[in-house]
Structure formats: structure tokens, C-alpha cells
Amino acid sequence: MKDLIYNILNLGKAKGASYVDVRVVEEAVESYEVKNGLVEVAEWKECYGFGIRVLHDGAWGFACSSSVDKTEMEEALTRALAIAESSGMLRGNRVELFPIPRVQDYYRTPMERDPFTISPEKKLSLLMKAEGLIRGKPYISVSQARMDINKIRKVFASSEDSYIEQEIVECGAGLVATAARANEVQTRSYPNSFRGNFATGGYEFIEGLDLSENAEKTADEAAQLLFAQPCPSKVTTLILDSSQLALQIHESIGHPVELDRILGMEIAYAGTSFFAPEKLGSFKCGSDSVNVIADSTVAGGLGTFGYDDEGVKAQRVPILQNGILVNFLTSRETAREVGLEPNGTMRAASWNRIPLIRMTNINLQPGSWTFEDLVADTDDGVYMATNRSWSIDDRRLNFQFGTEIAWEIKKGKMGKMFKNPTYTGITPHFWHSCDAIADEKEWRLWGIPNCGKGQPGQVAHVGHGAAPARFRKVRVGVMG
Amino acid sequence: MPRTRLRRSIRRETDDIVDLMLGRNRCKEILQKVLGLSRADQTEALIIIQDISLTRFWNSAISQNVSEKRGILFIRVVMGRHVGSASTHRFDDKAIQRGLEKATERARLQPPNGSLQSLPRSKPIQLIRSFHDKTARYSSSQRAEDIQRLIQMASEEDLLAHGAHCTGAVKVGIANSLGVDAHCTHSGVTLNTTMTGQGGSGYSRFASRTIEEMDIRAIGREALEMCLASRGAGPIEPGNYEVVLNSYAVNDLLVSMAPIGLNALAFQEGRSFMCNQLGKKLLGENVTIWDNGLDMGGFNTPFDFEGMPKREVTFFQNGIAKGVTHDSLTAGKVGVESTGHRSLPPGSEGPIPRNLFMRGGNSSLEEMIRSTERGIYIHRFHYVNVSEPKRAIITGMTRDGTFLIEGGKMTKPLKNLRFTQSILDALSAVSLISKETKLVAPEAEYEIPFLTGSVVPALKIENFSFSGVSEAGSIR
Helix, strand or coil: CHHHHHHHHHHHHHCCCCEEEEEEEEEEEEEEEEECCEEEEEEEEEEEEEEEEEEECCEEEEEEECCCCHHHHHHHHHHHHHHHHHHHHCCCCCCCCCCCCCCEEEEECCCCCCHHHCCHHHHHHHHHHHHHHHCCCCCEEEEEEEEEEEEEEEEEEECCCCEEEEEEEEEEEEEEEEEEECCEEEEEEECCCCCCEEEECCHHHHHHCCHHHHHHHHHHHHHHHCCCEECCCEEEEEEECHHHHHHHHHHHHHCCCEHHHHHCCCCCCCCCCCCCHHHCCCCECCCCCCCEEEECCCCCCCCCCCECCCCCECCEEEEEECCEECCCECCHHHHHHHCCCCCCCEECCCCCCCCEECCCEEEECCCCECHHHHHHCCCEEEEEEEEEEEEECCCCCEEEEEEEEEEEEECCEEEEEEECCEEEEEHHHHHHCEEEEECHHHCEEEEEEEEEECCCCEEEEEEEEECCEEEEEEEECCCC | CCHHHHHHHHHHHHHCCCCCCCCHHHHHHHHHHHHHHCCCCEEEEEEEEEEEEEEEEECCEEEEEEEEEEEEEEEEEEECCEEEEEEECCCCHHHHHHHHHHHHHHHHCCCCCCCCCCCCCCCCCCCCCCCCHHHHCCCHHHHHHHHHHHHHHHHHCCCEEEEEEEEEEEEEEEEECCCCEEEEEEEEEEEEEEEEECCEEEEEEEEECCHHHCCHHHHHHHHHHHHHHCCCCECCCCEEEEEEECHHHHHHHHHHHHHHHCEHHHHHCCCCCCCCCCCCECCCCCCCEEECCCCCCCCCCCECCCCCECCCEEEEECCEECCCECCHHHHHHHCCCCCCCCCCCCCCCCCCCCCEEECCCCECHHHHHHCCCEEEEEEEEEEEEEEEHHHCEEEEEEEEEEEEEECCEEEEEECCEEEEEEHHHHCCCEEEEEEEEEEECCCCCCCCCCCCCEEEEEEEEEEEEEEEECCCCCCC
């Protein structure tokens, strides 16, 4: 493989490219889903291919193929160079890359037990047991248990003499209980919606989710929601559980601090950002309690790795300090444009996509409250848990989220359950209204396996750490 | 054209794509190899080959420019009534053997169940024309020339152009041990552009099987005029308004309904708003919505991802709920025939309709605006998501062209609004429908391009609920 890659790097330089990088990616995937007592999905996938990125006369070209051999790679290089030439027909500023050190390294996800060494029987048995505890409970119409396991082996090599091999292992699992009665349908998920929770790590993560121990509670809550009152429509105090807060961070902090969005590169599709380079160091977009760190080194994070797809080392970077914007997520190209350093966030969904600026693990630092004190200190409010829907405008300002479940908080105590809860707000106002965050004991890392961006579309796996937090004067119960 | 001549003509064209990774014969060879090597009771092999290129532009310059050649082989095996599946990007004998072993192993380890009756048996596939050689071969320099024309138009008005231009071809081949043997090659082109400047933004989107239908000037003009008109947008109080929705916005209403209500899996699981409603009036009498993969007006495709012929399925006939789409699995459960809507493997999201049509009316956008005393014109929506599936309530934002209509005229541009609205209620209050319809395809494909698109008119709706305004108050 090394010979094939170096052939392309040398050939690319010889043909006039100022920069060439090659990524060869091999991915193995196992997915299992048990639904209503039947095995709905038992799937094995392998993905294999390469991508070549060239910079020629200050313009980018990229070509890729799933046939990994010398002829196809040379043909793809020719395509990439021709494409770069076409890009040059309408070039903006000449692309300049921030210089980075040469790296020759190997990284592997730390883990106790490689999930690919666990037999399919054992994995299915774990799911069957948990799903069986949901099935047959009152009002349950659909019971589901799901597990996904990925192993990504990738080689990154560049004409700047970097050669990095990585083996990243991700896994996750979750439960869904759907309850139905008359014309009403309600769903509860455990530990999170969208297929559960995910991490980089071994099978010990899946076992640690305790699916079976939580199955009956999940089913019971789905059934109870059928009889719950709708979330009232009012302005009140809102406490979010850590999984919903993870998505709030994702949409209203994570995406807005991507420097390509800020510079406008995504304007025609996903949109831009309310942040701007000149706001760095001065724009206070949250209360003093709000401290956010982009951390691709944290153990177990779904956005944890050794190096990004430009060869920049994983790192821990403050983004918001006491609510003040102090950094962005950057690439070698965008960092140079605004006078910052690249912070290792350029990732491609696979061999067939170019790297884009993607979230790593964007974590809200814990506060000092116990969850019990947070509730006890709230006279009147709503506690919402587990995301059900999300939407935010093209500058990441006006958002609206729905959650699976909520509870009333009255005089410091959790009260009745509400169904169909929603809340809405404007991003900086919302984060300014954050007056309390629970402590480290409540802090949890959530893996989001479905972050979309780019044209053609790319799905990234990212992480968010959060503890439950309280927000004042939030509009809840948005009516249609 | 007579059927035999059409068949010869289609084959000649598709065999001639030198750029695609596998010719028809090689594709068939691989499918037959999978079936031949398999020891399962029933076996299915699906190959998808794509040769796609996409150029993104931003600030009136090309910013990203990519080309992808990808082949993927999906294998599904049935042992008794158990199913296992595997996929690979490798087509050599060893990879095929490994894929079969993995799929078979997964089928064997399952407990007895009755989820699958059988893989489907072969059915006649209608010949369609969905491939255009010139479109499949469109080069990066040709895309750059198209983009240059948009940039030129924008620059003449001191605006910037941004967007993405995608061209290429996709080959799909499928065979199973019960006789299914279906092949088709599609070409396609999509282009979306946003023009910005002077505080305004405008948008246009185009999709077709053939580049010959692309009118760059018309695409540019739509985005440009919308941008110029939207300068200096002001706020409006949220609330209920009469609205005029362009086709882009109407597409979002239809596409949102597909996964939550219009497919048999959601219906059989009791999640669909169509449950217990078939034969009842759910939408306005003037609303008819169906799916038809064979219609040349859309991104037509003759069969689904298990080789079953596409059939037209009517969801709403004059507002009355009529039916949902099926794959062989959901169809087998209720003893009906598949409608040809199996999704990409593993297909666990159900038979989602992807070629939606809404019947046009007799009106026009101009007439809709002229007949509105006070209302809001919406060019497109942004980030639409389902809030309450059973009531088909969605939320999202307006974008790139929102205007107040007063006295039959668009009087002033508005800041983007958030809506929270039941689609069923909205489509029960349609007062005018445009005669003209438009093919609207997704802006960013995550899997296989040129297979999904809706053909939709513009609508005037009497009552639409806005729940918020963007940038309400200061953000500093």
C-alpha cells in the first residue's frame, strides 16, 4: 500500500501539484436490529476505497474510487488534476495552507475488548433480551433494540512527508419503545434517540449501557405518555437533561463555530453563522457559566481520534470561556485566512468525500450543582428529556426543539408528566439565560452518529459532553 | 419509438459509457457469480455503480470540486425464513465469497421468525429512457462554464453567486435466485444557486435527467430577481397568515409526509397519520398526491432496490386518503403486491416513496399573489423537521425570499420566519394551485443521486401558522 501511495504523491508533484494527499480507508460495519421479537437487521458491510486531493495553481481538485490499484489511482490523480485546473478557471483567493509539522505516526482507539471479536450470537442475544423486556408491556406497539459497530482503518499520506495510520473503533446501542392507543402514538428511547448512545471504544461500552436494566422503564414511560397532558404553552424556567443539551450544543454552538460556515463557504446549502472572525475574544454569547471546549482527545468521545484528515494532531481547544467566544473550529486553509492555527477538525465521512471542518467533541463544562439542588431551587418550570425533533435557521439563531418527554417542576419538586414538549429561542439569548449547570457527577458524553453537512452530503460522527442545565424565561409548548 | 428500437437505442447508449466502472456484461457476470456461489435457500445481489462529479462555488469562485467513482455490491440471503445481508465495495471472487459467508452466518444465527415470506419473483419491467450520454459525460470544465455564466449575471448586479452543480450517472443492476434480473442506467444533473448582496438573498434550483433541459439564464434570473427584491427585509409579527408557497416550499411539505405517513411500515406500525383513515377525507378536495417512478417528468426509474417494477400509488385522491407504498416485506404481511418501493438495503426505514407528484391546478404564482389581500410569499423553507408525526406537524424556517403581500402585490421583504404547522391542515386549506409544476430534487444526496425528486406546483394556502421570527431582538 505504501508503494501505491508514494507513487501518487511523487507523480502528483511531478505533474505540477503544489500539494497532494492520499487517504485509503477500509471500514467494517456490523449492524443488528431486533424489532417486535424478530431480527429485522443483521448486516455486515465492508467499505474500501481511496481519495486523492490535489492543490494545483492555488485551486483544489479531488477524485476517488473504490477500485484500489495502481492504474485506478493514477487515473484518479489525472482526474483530480484536471478538476483542479477547472477550479482554476474560477479561482477566488489562491488557496494557501497553514504549515504543519511532518508526522509519521500510528493511532488506535484504546479499548478493553474489540467488539468485532464478540460473536454475532452474543450481540443478538443482548439485544433480544432487552427488546423482550419491552415487548408485551401494556400499550407497546413496537419494541426495538439496535446495535452498530464500526472499525475504520485509514492511512493518510501527504506530499509534505506525513504518513499516519489510524484504527478507530466505534460502537453503540439503544432501545425504542413505541406505545399506541386510539389515535395517539408516543415513543421513548434509551439511552438516547437516534439509535442510542455511541462512543469510540470496545464492547465494554455497549455492556455498560445496561440496556436490559432500563428496558421496562423505557416501555412504561412510553405508555404513560399516552395519558399525559400536553406540555403547556408559556414562558418559564427550563431544565434540559444532558442528552437534549448535547443536541442544543450541537446545533447552536458546534455548527456556528465552524470557520467554513463563518466565512460563508456553506451559504448555499446549510447556511452561515451569527459568529464572525471580528467577534473573536469580545463577543459574549452566553452567561459566565457557559464554558465550551472542543476536545478530540477525551476518552470515549465519538469525535475522538489521533489526527484529522489533514494530518493535524487531535487537541483540546477552548471555544467559549465564561460565555465569551475565544476560538473557532478551523482547517489549514481557513485558519490561515483569519490568522488562527488549524485545530484538527478536518474530517471526511469516508474515502469518497473531501475533508470538511466537522465538530469533534464539543463539550459544555460541568457546573457545581447537584441535579437534586437544581430542581429544588426551581419554583416553577419544566424538565425536558431526550430529543425528538430539531430545527434551526440558516444563521443558527432561531431554534426549536422537541423532546420525547417532560415533567412539570413545582416548588422545587418534579410533578406530572407532559407529552409533546417543545421549546424555542434565539441562540445567544438562550445561552445568556443559563444560570446553573449540574456537576461532574451528572456530566455525560453523548455520541451523535448522524451529523450532516456538505454537498455531496457527508455524515460525521461527533460527540458532546454535558450535564443537565437550567435556562430562565424560555418559551415552551410551541403550538402548531 | 417501437419497443425493440427503444430497447436497442437505450442499450447502445448505456453500453457506451466508457467512464462507468463496469459495463452491463461485467455487472451481470458479478450478479450471476453471487447467485452461483450462494448455498442459501434464496439469494439476491444488487450492484450500484456511480460516476458522479460535483462542483461547489462560493463568493463567485469555485471552492470545492470533486469526482467519485464507486461500486457497491449488496447481498441478501434467505435461509428458511431468516434473512442476512452484507455489502462490499470489492467485486473479486474472494470478496463475494466473504460477503456470502457473512450474510449466511447472520441468517443462520437468528431465532425462528416469520418476518419474510420470500424474496420477490420476477415481474415485467417497463422500459424507460432515463440515460443521456451527454449529461453523464459532462465535464468539470463544462460545469465551470455554467457556473461562470451565473457568476457573470450576479456580478452585473453587484451580487455574489454561490451553489453546487452536479452531473453524472448511476447504474443499478439486480438479480435474485427466483428470476429477477433488472438493469437500468440513469443520468442526472442538479444545480442550486443562491445569490447574495446588498442585504438580500435569492435562490433557484434545477434538476433533470438531461443537461439539454437546463436553462442557465432562467436559473440565474430567478435567484437574482429574488435577491434584489429581498433587500432591506423587516420584521413582522408571528401569527396566522394566508401564504403563497413556491414549489420549493411545497416540496418540503410532501417530502416530510413520506417517511411518517405515506409508507406501509409506518402504517402497519400504527405511526402513520393515514392509520384508520383510508377512504376518509384528510385533505382539501383540490389536492391529489401520488408517487410514480415511471413518470418521465420526474427522476424516473423502472424498478426498486429488489427489482420490483415501480407502480403508481395514489395517496390522496381529491383529498381522500387512498393508500400507502409497499416493498415485498410489508406487502407480504397483508397479502398484497409490492408497489416497487423497497429502499436501499437494509431498507429498515420502510418503503419510502421518493417520486412524489402533486396535481397542478389552473392558477399561477402571479395570480396567487394578485388575489391575496394580505399574506406572505415564501420562496423556500430551511431545516424542516417533523415535530409531531401523528398529526404531521412540522417546524422550519423561511429563507432566501420571504415577502409581505398587500393588496395583491409583494410590498416588502420580510425577515425569516419560523413556522409550526400541521401539513394535513395546510393541505386542507389550499385555495389555488399553479398549473405549472417543477421537479425539485434534494440539494445534498447522502447515498445515491438522481433517484429522488418531487414534481410539485406552487400553492396558495388560506391559513399558515408562524411561531417566531429570526433575529428577534438584538443578538449582542
